Amino acid sequence: MALLTRGRIVAAADAAVASGHLVFTRSTAVVVPAPPPPPLLPDFEIRLAPSLAKKPTGGLSKPPAATPPPDAAAAAKIAQPLPSKPRPNPFLTPEPELTLAEFGRHRLLLNKFAVVKGHIILTTKEWESQSEPISASDFEAAGTVLFDIPPEATPADRASNPDDAAAYSGEYLGFYNCGPNSGASVPHRHLQFVPLAAGAATCTFEAHFRRTFPAAAALEALRSPHLPFVHAAAFLPAPPTSSATATAAADWARAAAAAYTALLDAVRVAVGDGDDDGAAGGLGSHNVVISRRWMIVVPRRREAAAVDALLRVDGGSGDANGSGGGAVTVIGVNGLGFAGMMLAKSNEELDAIKAVGGLRILREVCFSA
Numbered sequence: 001m002a003l004l005t006r007g008r009i010v011a012a013a014d015a016a017v018a019s020g021h022l023v024f025t026r027s028t029a030v031v032v033p034a035p036p037p038p039p040l041l042p043d044f045e046i047r048l049a050p051s052l053a054k055k056p057t058g059g060l061s062k063p064p065a066a067t068p069p070p071d072a073a074a075a076a077k078i079a080q081p082l083p084s085k086p087r088p089n090p091f092l093t094p095e096p097e098l099t100l101a102e103f104g105r106h107r108l109l110l111n112k113f114a115v116v117k118g119h120i121i122l123t124t125k126e127w128e129s130q131s132e133p134i135s136a137s138d139f140e141a142a143g144t145v146l147f148d149i150p151p152e153a154t155p156a157d158r159a160s161n162p163d164d165a166a167a168y169s170g171e172y173l174g175f176y177n178c179g180p181n182s183g184a185s186v187p188h189r190h191l192q193f194v195p196l197a198a199g200a201a202t203c204t205f206e207a208h209f210r211r212t213f214p215a216a217a218a219l220e221a222l223r224s225p226h227l228p229f230v231h232a233a234a235f236l237p238a239p240p241t242s243s244a245t246a247t248a249a250a251d252w253a254r255a256a257a258a259a260y261t262a263l264l265d266a267v268r269v270a271v272g273d274g275d276d277d278g279a280a281g282g283l284g285s286h287n288v289v290i291s292r293r294w295m296i297v298v299p300r301r302r303e304a305a306a307v308d309a310l311l312r313v314d315g316g317s318g319d320a321n322g323s324g325g326g327a328v329t330v331i332g333v334n335g336l337g338f339a340g341m342m343l344a345k346s347n348e349e350l351d352a353i354k355a356v357g358g359l360r361i362l363r364e365v366c367f368s369a
Contacts, residue, residue, distance in 0.1 A: 003101055003148040004108070006118065006195070007160055012100060013110055013117040021097040024114045025050050032354055040211050040226050042204035042340045044358035048350050049115045049343050091123040091188040106141040111192065115343065118172075118195035120145070128189035131179045133264065134288065138191060139257045142174055143249035145193055146292050147239075170196030171292065173203055175335030179285030181300040181365075183334025194336070204340030206294040209233050219259050221266045228359060229366035231338070232266035233296040234259045256290060263297040271299050271367050287335035296338055298366055304332040305364035307352040333365045 016022035027049040034041035090112065098110040100120065111119040122141055134142075151171040172193045177184035196203065202210070209216075212224050218237040236255050239248035267286065285300040307329050329352045336342070342358060344350040353361065 003103070003144060005150060005154050005156075006152070007154060007156060009100065009110070009120065009149075010117050011160065013114065016097045016110055019097055021095050022110055022112055022114060024117065027115050030350065030354070032358065035357070040208060041359065042208040044204070044340050044342060044353075046342050046344055046350055046353050046358075047115055048347065050345065087186075089127075089188050090186065091121075091190060092127065094123070103144060104141060105137055108145065116194060120172075120193050121190050122174075122193065123188060123190040130177070130184050130187045130189050131285075132189070133178065134176055134191070134257075134260060136253070136257050138189070139253040139260070140250070142191055142290065143253040143256070146172055146174065146290075147245050147249040147252065151195075170198050170200045172196075173339055174288075174290040175339065176288040176290075177334045178288070179300070181285035181303045182287050183300075183303060183332055183337075192335075194341075202291065202294070203289070205289065205296060205338055206291060209235070209294065209296075219255065219262065221262055223266075223270075223369075228363040228369055229298065230267055230270045230369050231296055231298045231366075232263040232270075233294065234263060236291075236293050236295060238293060252292065256295060259295050260288065260297065263295065267297055267299045270369075287338055289335055289339045298338050298362075300365060301367055302365045304330045305356075305361045306330050307356045307361065310356050310360060310364060331361055333361060337362055337365075 013022060013024065017024050027047040030046045030048070032044045032046060034043050091107070091109070094107060094109050095112075098112060099107060100110060101108045102125070105125055107123050107125055109121045109123060111121050122138075122145055124138075128135075149172065172195055174191055174193045176191045208226070209222060209224060212226065213222050213235075216222055216235055218235050220234060222233045222235075223231065224233070236252065236259060239251050243251065264286075271284070287298045287300060289296050329349060331342070331344075331349060331353060333342070337358070340358070342353055342361070344353055
């Protein structure tokens with residue numbers, strides 16, 4: 001029997017919204033096609049999500065960035081002071097209304113500040129740091145999420161949730177924000193999973209690697225010559241179609257853990273000593289995106305990009321609205337950025353991301369290749 005059905009997840013989210021335990025606003029997706037040439041670059045999907053403006057800020061404590069932002073105004077906005085008191089840990093004693101399942105050392109929760117109703121969070125039951133790498137146990141639990149939750153809504157789901165169950169029935173994509181410069185907002189260990197659009201087989205970055213490396217072997221460390229930042233990616237072995245769900249999940253977890261170790265080594269060599277911000281045992285902040293078939297690891301040097309300064313560098317007017325002044329627009333980036341997805345809290349942020357371009361923003365928050 002499946003751990004959960006997609007319809008049950010959506011129904012639980014609806015109930016949590018109704019009771020006030022989940023903050024949700026339907027988002028608007030804008031697809032920004034990759035500029036040619038080359039035609040291999042990934043497209044970006046930018047979601048305008050006003051609900052994110054209600055999400056508490058704070059994140060993980062971090063040392064000053066080794067490389068300062070482009071100007072003083074941007075530096076002041078990026079380096080916001082941390083709260084004087086630590087925020088309560090929402091994952092040690094999660095709200096029952098947000099709790100979907102418990103298995104082994106992990107819990108599966110609804111994301112309290114959701115962009116789509118299918119957004120779920122896999123946390124450890126006991127305290128473990130978000131500044132440490134993904135563990136073998138985490139991969140085992142992630143395999144359960146990826147393989148034991150059916151990617152399609154059941155007939156019963158569609159009958160009870162005719163709009164939502166169909167809209168959120170794509171395969172799940174996982175991501176991990178490790179360390180203070182990764183976009184992590186809670187220091188307790190958690191991986192996040194979002195459903196791709198109904199019928200979508202992959203994210204745009206995985207599709208980019210499929211086009212760029214059509215003959216790559218499974219678990220081979222890959223670096224795309226078209227991406228302007230340090231990264232390493234690999235295709236994961238496809239489980240036999242006859243495998244039972246538990247067997248497929250276990251096989252995937254072992255392969256994913258091995259790939260993760262190899263990719264961490266690859267980016268560590270590429271970055272050298274420039275990525276030690278105290279996270280991941282000296283490796284530094286990084287993001288991970290995982291699917292059933294693919295993984296990418298990207299080391300981070302900065303949590304956010306000041307897009308106004310980038311527009312000035314690129315010969316623009318200085319801000320997304322062309323005024324040359326006003327408030328500094330800072331775009332935060334988490335692991336979803338390396339799946340070709342970015343989040344905007346306002347129309348101004350949406351316009352800024354479109355003006356600068358997704359890859360330019362990613363290059364700004366990463367190490368240049």
